[in-house]
Amino acid sequence: MTAAGPTHEPGTALVHVIDDDEAVRTAIEDLLASVGLSVRSYGSTRAFLEAAPVDGPACLVLDIRMPGQSGLEFQQQMARTGLRLPVIFITGHGDIAMSVKAMKNGAIEFLTKPFRDQDLLDAIQHGIEKDRLRLEEDEATATLQACWRTLSPGERDVLPLVVRGLLNKQIAGLLDVSEITVKVRRSQVMRKMQAKSVADLVRIWDRLQPKT
């Protein structure tokens, strides 16, 4: 394992390269450094897992044929353990079956060695962009969940009914409270959830639902 990351600052994009061939690893590291990308490389998937995770958008350049765990196996393990990093495969000899499997499991790109530098760089840029979006979304969801936690039990009862489009009078009837109470709780919900309109609240509610 080589540590090529002293220049890496937390929060900026980082490329992880896993390849058992040191020459290939060094060459890719240098190529990425020449275009100003931060990179860390590892000789095996185990070395990668042992290294501390870094926050900020990242993507993974993964060799397929390696002693020990193969790249394809590692991709499956990532899915099982919830490690969500965009993957770019590189391989010395790939067949169609291999690439289909890789792409079906969500890989961004499948490159055969020797590959064009621009193809790799494009794929990496795509991967990092994808990871950045994912992180932003995760963060927004986390903020909304924090807002949700500030609601009182009564306010939590009101929210779904407002989203369903019921009138204050109907909500008061359903919850067996006065219309005034509903009005107060409703405005509290709007304030705490930072919703500007009912439509906004619907969008936020939607976001809080567990994704299937």
Add this chain to the structure above:
Amino acid sequence: MLSKQRNRPGLRAVFIASLLICIFVADTVTDFEIAFAVFYIAVILSAIGFLSTRGVVFLASVCVGLTAISLLLTKQGSFEAGVFNCGISASAIGVTTYLALKTVAAQAAAHDAQEQLARVARLTRLGALTASIAHEVNQPLAAVVTSADACRRWLAHEPPNLAKARQAAERIVRDASRAGEVIARVRGLARNEPSRREPLDLNEAAIEAVAMAQHEIERNGVALQWHLAEDLPAAMADRVQIQQVIGNLLLNALEAMAGLPSFRRELEISSSRDADGNIVLAVADSGAGMKPSVLEHAFDAFWTTKETGMGIGLAISRSIIEAHGGRIWATSEPRMGAVFRFSLPAAGKDTP
């Protein structure tokens, strides 16, 4: 000139015919009680492998017919016993024919299956080997290409990062020589069977190689002609390797003629000496021949006109012949098939 193949089948036909006549005469002169006609099964058995299936069936019916004729011609003894014996002989001939043909068919099927298996095994081994070599070479090659790209990008910086570019260039040199080492290892692998040069009679080697392909030649119904020069000097060569080349040329010729009607499939093998005293062997087929554009590439590696070919047979043949200090080439004339020739220096001349 030698002529090996031709008189043998004739001899066998004469033998079968005389056997047929002897049995007929004996069957006719002996009396009804002697079932002499069962000996016709000897005729059937000697015709198996010589005649086609249809020919054997025809011969069997002739035998049955002769049995019936000699029953009518025979004078002495009880006619009733004669009819009985005639029936027994006819069934014996029928059963023998049936069983013999079955056996031959089964043998041919077994032979085919075996051959196919051997071919598949060869291809699989080759496929695995190719994949692993490709991987071994691609690895340093990928490093070289990527380092070259990095080098270019360091140079394009403003100002250029010369230190980084030089490092990348050094890596390129290192990885390129690593790729070279892989190739050298593969070469060593291919050479691990050292060739054994000994005085070789090319005529003899060719006859042996043809004998190995005899079954293929017969099965394809190809007429074979020999024109071997006598008193050829020996060549210093590896017998097995030269026979591999001849075998490869033979199989190519058979494939070239596969689409022809069987009466037009002719294979001619000839040996001679050229003006420089080299020994030349030629394999000529009566197939469609080859266009000049095809001739040009015929010996290139991984170049093939066959759908299932690998394009390495002729390339390997060329390596073998050139390693022996010889030359291999192909010609093709309109309205004739292709002729593949190779020459080997005669022993005593300097071999490189």
